[in-house]
Amino acid sequence: MTAHPYMPNSTPELHRELLDAIGAPDVESLFVQIPAEHRLQGGLDLPPALASEASLRRHLVGLLARNEDCERNLSFLGGGIWQHHVPAIVDEIARRSEFLTPVWGTPSSDLGRNQAWFEFASQLGELLALDFVGLPVYSWGCAEGHAIRMAARLTGRDQVLVPATISPERLAVIRTYCGSPELAGYIEVVLVDHDPETGGLDLNDLRTKLSPRTAAVLFENPGYLGTFEAAAAEIAALARANGSETIVGVDPISLGIVTPPGEYGADLVVGSIQPLGVHMSAGGGAGGFIASRDEERYAREYPTLNLSIGRTVNGEHGFGMALFEQTSYGSREEGNDWTGNSVYLHAVANAAYMALMGPEGFAEVGRLIIARAHEAARRLGELDGVRIRFPEGFFKEFVVDFSDTGRTVAEVNAGLRERGIFGGIDLSGYFPDLGQSALLCVTEVHAPEDLDRLVDALKEVLA
C-alpha cells in the first residue's frame, strides 16, 4: 500500500528494517500470543478509506453543510447549553497544539498547562467566593451526582431533596449516580414541589420532606425554569438545622451581579463551566465543577483531581496533586467514586475567559443578559394569548406559555423554524402542568433587532 500520511513506518522498507532488527520473519509471527480461533477471519468490513485529505475534506464539509447552526439561524435554545459570546483569543488559546496534545507530563514539563488549571480554579473561586475548587467533571449534572454522593458519605444518610422543576437531563444523571435500591450505597431522590407563583421551592413541601434521612437539599440559582431562588438563605438554614448539606447549582456567568452561594449558606457548590468561553458544540461543550469551603471534611470527599500550588526545590511556584490517595488512581475501588479523563481543556478556555472578563466584565454581561431577557419576556407577554409564567426574578431563561393561543409549542417552533428561528425548548412533555410552554433563553449574543425579529415572526406564526 501507499505509505499512510499518519503512519511514518508504513513502508515495506521500514517493516523489513524493524523485522530484521528483531530477527522476526514477518509481522504475523509477532501475534502468536493470540490463539488462531480468536483471530478475525477475512478482514474488517468497513467503508473505503479516504486517505486523500482533499477527498476526506470534501466528504466532511458535505456532511457539515447539512447542519443548520445557531449562527446562521436565530436561536433561543438554552436549558443546560447556552449560546454566549466566546472571545476570539479564547479560541486561539484553547486550540494551541501545546494545550491540545498533552497526555499528563510532569509538574515541570507541562507547567504552563498546570498553571492555567490553577488559574481556572482560582478565578472560579473568586466568582464563587469559595476557597476549594476541584478540577472539572464531565458536566453540571455529573457534578450534582458527585456532590450528592459526597453529602451522603459526609452525613451517613440516604436521601436527597431535589426540585421537581430541575432539568430532566440533570435529573436523569442524578438518578443514575444515586444507584439502585437493590444495591449498596443507594440514595433515594425525593422531589420537592415548586411555588407556582415564583418558580422557587415550595417551602412547606420542603419542610415536610426534610427528615433524619436527608443527606442534602439541592437547589439551583437560577433553576432550570430560569428563576432565582429568592428563599436561598432560608432553605440553607432549614437544611443546616436538619443536619443536611446544602448543594447549590449556579450559572457562573450570573455571578457578577448575583450573590455567590457560599454567602447564603451553600456547603457544596456546583455548576456548568460551558458559559465561560466554551462553544456549545451540540452538547460537547458541557463541563461541570465542584467547589466548597476549604475544610478538610469536604476536601477529603472530592472525587476530582485536585491541583494545588506548591514550591519547587528552588523556591519557584509549581503545581502538584493534592489528596491524590483518595482518588481511584490512588486507591482503586476504595477511592471516592472514580477519576478519569474529564474536560480539562475547557478549564484552559475558562481561565482565559475569566481573565478577560474581570470583575467589571462579569457585572456588565450579567446586567446585559438580565435586561435583554426581561425585555424579551415583556415583549412576548404582550402578544395575544402568550403568557410569561414567572414574569419576575429570572436571569436569562423564562417560561413562555402558548396555551391560550391554541397552538402547541411544536407548532409554534415549526413556524419559527421556517423563518430561520430556533424557538425555546418544548416543556410540554416533561412539565404538563405548565401547559404548552417553552423555555426561551436570551443572552448577550441577542441584539435588540433579534428580539424584533422574534416578535414579528411570532405574530405571523400565531396569526
Added chain:
Amino acid sequence: MRRYHSAVWDEPLVMELGRPGRRGVVFEDAGPGATELVPAGLRREAAPALPELSEPEVLRHYLHLSQETLGMMGVSLFGTCTMKYNPRLAWELVARPEIAELHPDQDDETLQGLLELVHGLDLFLRGVSGMDQFVFQAGGGAHAAYTHAVITRAYHASRGELAQRDEIVTSIQAHPCNPATANAAGFKVVSLPLEENGYPSLEALKAAVSERTAALMINNPDDMGIYNPEIHKWVETVHDAGGLCFYDHANFNGVMGKLKARDLGFDACMYMLHKTFGAPKAGGGPAVGAYGCTEELARFLPAPVVVRDGDRYRLDHDRPDSIGKVREFFGNVPQLVYAYTWCRAMGAEGLDEASDVSVLLNNYMEKRLLEIRGVTKSHPHLTAPRMEMTRYSLGQVEEDTGVTVFDFQNRMADFGIDAFWLSHEPWVVPAPFTPEAGEMWSKEDVDEWIDVLAHVVEEAYTDPELVRSAPHNHAIAKLDATDLSDPANWATTYRAYLRKRAEAGGSDGGDATAGWAKVAP
C-alpha cells in the same frame, strides 16, 4: 543527544497581573435598572477579586503558558494511553459554526449532517467490534466503564436478580476505573491476582464466580502486553454463572483488525476515542468512551441513541428500558468528528497496518531497551512477543544508584521526551515503566526515545545526583517535599494560597512528584 530547553517566561500567576480599570472584553451597556432585576436579597455586594487585564495581556499570558507546556511537541510514548496523531483537518472543522454553534436541543431536521456522522462512526465501530449498537454519551473511558456497571444493574433488575447479583469480577491488572466504577454503581468488587503466566488463572475465576456474579470487567491484552489466551473460556464461565462480560478495550491498538470483542463472546465493549481513534488527549479531555453492546443489551443504553429511518436520522429519546443518562446530551461532539475523520482516513487496511506497526515497533523497542544496563521486563520467562506494550522495570538501576522512575521522568524531559507511564496500582514489578510506541511515531523518534533512556541510565551510574536533581532544562525545577495532602499546605485556589501562606506551618512528605506520576488520564 538533541539539545532541548523549554521556554522560560517566569510567568506570574494571572491573579498577580493587570491594573485596576483595565478591560479585556466589554459589552453593550444594559441601560438603567438592570441590577434591580435581581431579587433584592441576591444582589452581589463585593465584586469578585478577579484580575483586570487588557486583551493583548491575556493573550500573551496564555501563549507564554502554552510555550511552557511540552505536550506532544517532543516524543511522547505514554503507555496505556496510545498517543495518536490528531488530524488537523478535524481541528479545522470542529471550529466551524456547523459544529461549534449547534445546540443539542435543535430539531433533528437541523442536525442531519451531524447525526449522519455519528451514525457513521457507530457503524464503523460496530464493524470493528461486532457489536450491534454504540453510544457516545460517556465522557471518557472510566465513564464508559461506569455506563457498563449501570447497564449491568438494569439488566439484572429486569430479570429480578439484581439484589442477588451484587458482585463484579475484575483483575488487579485492570485499569482502576473498572473496580472503582463497579463500586460506585453499588457492586462489591472481586479482584483476581495474577499467576506466573501474567494473567489470573481460569480456576481462580471459576472459584470467584457464583450466583452473585453480575459481570466481568476486564481488559486484554493487559498493560504488560500479555494476552490472555483463555479469554473465551472466561467469557463462557461468567455467562454460565449468569453474568455479563465487558471488554475494556483500552489496549485496542495492538489488536485492531485482528479480533472482535463480539467474536470472543463479550456482551459489551468500550473504546476510548481520545486514545485509539485519533481524538486529542487535551490534558485529560474532553474525551469519549464509546460504549458498544449486543442487541440484547441495547434496550438499556443511555438515551438518546442516533438512529436511521430511511434516509433521515433522528435522536431516539423514547427508550422505555433505558438506564436514563450518565451525562447530559449525547456526547462530546467535536471528539466524534475527530474520530470519524481518523476512521475514514484509515479504513480497514489502515487499522490493520496500525496494529501491525504498533506491535512491530514495540518489539523493536523491547529488543533495544533490554540491551540497556539495568533494564528488565516483567515476566521475563514468557518468550512470546508482547503485544503493543511491554512492562519494564528500572528496579535494578534504582537499587544500584538510588535513582527513581520519577527522577527518570524528570531527566528524560530535559531532552524533550515526555514523561513515560509507570504502572497502575498495584505495582507488580519495582520501578515500573511502560512506553507504548503506537503507529504515529517514526523509527527515528523511537530510537531517539531509547537513546535518551540509555543516556539517563548511564548518567544514573556515573552522576546520579545529576538525575536526582532533574529537571535542569525546564521552566522550573522539581517540586520540593511539601506534603500537598496536608490541609495546612494544599491550596487549590489563589484565595486559599494567600490565606495559608500567611499562616505557614504544614509538613513535608517525601517526593511530591510521586502522586503526580500515578495519574493516567
